[in-house]
Amino acid sequence: MTQAEAHDGYNFAYLDEHTKRMIRRALLKAVAIPGYQVPFGSREMPLPYGWGTGGIQVTAAVIGRADVLKVIDQGADDTTNAVNIRSFFRKVTGVATTERTREATLIQTRHRIPETPLSEGQIMVFQVPIPEPLRWLEPRETETRSMHALREYGVMHVKLYEDIVRHGRIATTYDYPVIVNGHYLMRPSPIPKFDNPKLHRSPALMLFGAGREKRVYAVPPDTDVRSLDFDDHPFAIERWDAPCALCGATDAYLDEIIIDDKGERMYVCSDTEYCNDRQQAGHHGTQGGAPRA
């Protein structure tokens, strides 16, 4: 855990208090109506849309001096998006940051849920590009709003059915649609479907922010989150033939990395903290065991 010094000249967590109050009120309604997309007045942030402006605004509205922040991008603590967002919050809040999932009270994420199980009291903040699960099936916001109100989700089942007709299986592998608390259809953000089961009755609070689309939504702790499927095509998560090449994990989400121009590839954990921890605990894969720098 590292402590930072906040810059002078900005309000704590960058946003002004009026904006934070507006986002906070939206978040409270989001928690009270699980899976429902609450409109909010998304602000211009000092980085472009698509880089996590929604998640950053949610984090800014929630974060306090006592928080310990972890930021991940596709499971990694050390990629561009994660490094920059972490350094942004160090500058504008001075809160402690960490790479350890267990130490963190607040975890902002782009497209993964950590492998280390979350615990009660933790808050996950997801960066969401497109919040509306029905958007590519029905472009009109007025219509999708009514469809949510009436729980008219047949069109999504048709889409999944067409997948089966065309590919023999449901081909959606990320941003896999879920039903929250038996009512709202929700995009879990582009997490792999591998992470969908972690949303179901999680002990942590899940908050979602879409900056360009100006929506926040939430899944409270201990809430039913069901991935859509069919009786004869039940939902299933990805499996790999090989364990992680570095730590030997068989229970983690693996990234495929091409390692030469002959098409050789290796599979490694996408969650860098989980992989490092396992290597330090003495687990080995076929291609290593030493902690990655």
Place this chain on the structure above:
Amino acid sequence: MNTATELDLAHMLPGFADPVHDAQRGFRCVLDALSRPGRLFDMTVDVTPPPGLAPAQCAALLTLADCDTPVWLEPGLRDAAAGHYLRFHCGCPLAADFADAHFVVLAGLGALPQRSALKLGDPCYPDRSATVLVEVPELEHGGPIRLRGPGIADVQAISVGGWTARTTAFLHENRAAFPLGVDLLLSCGGRLMGLPRTTIVEV
């Protein structure tokens, strides 16, 4: 909507000592309460509320209310210290009608109006609904009222002072109309408990 009387600044009580961080802690308390219905949370922020506002209610309003959110106060409080306090510190309009209010402040469960009088949201925008802050004489874990639903692992038992069959009926109706409805924040002094519209209540 706003009372036109001049603010009584001579007797104005202070708001948050540290507005930025007190509001953040106040928000996290309310967020915890609504994410974990039926659990008691301490509103750790110190405030000196005016008569008619309980400490946790006062801190929640300082945290969340502003010029965009009309607040309903009992008519007797609107032109008294409580109304002046909220107008001065939050800059919020005071609603004369339940139907206009984003926040409704009540001194007991007996004061709950007809559910239909409150802002319940629109089927397409159920978030445009009221949050009702109710001060109760007793608020404890364990007891005859059993809660289930999102945010509750299994069953959460509570006991609440002033709870009547009418309260149960109000909350049953509130649950049945999901996603339309209001969200309740019960308080007892400095303690807070959330009862969002998703909570299933059995007595």
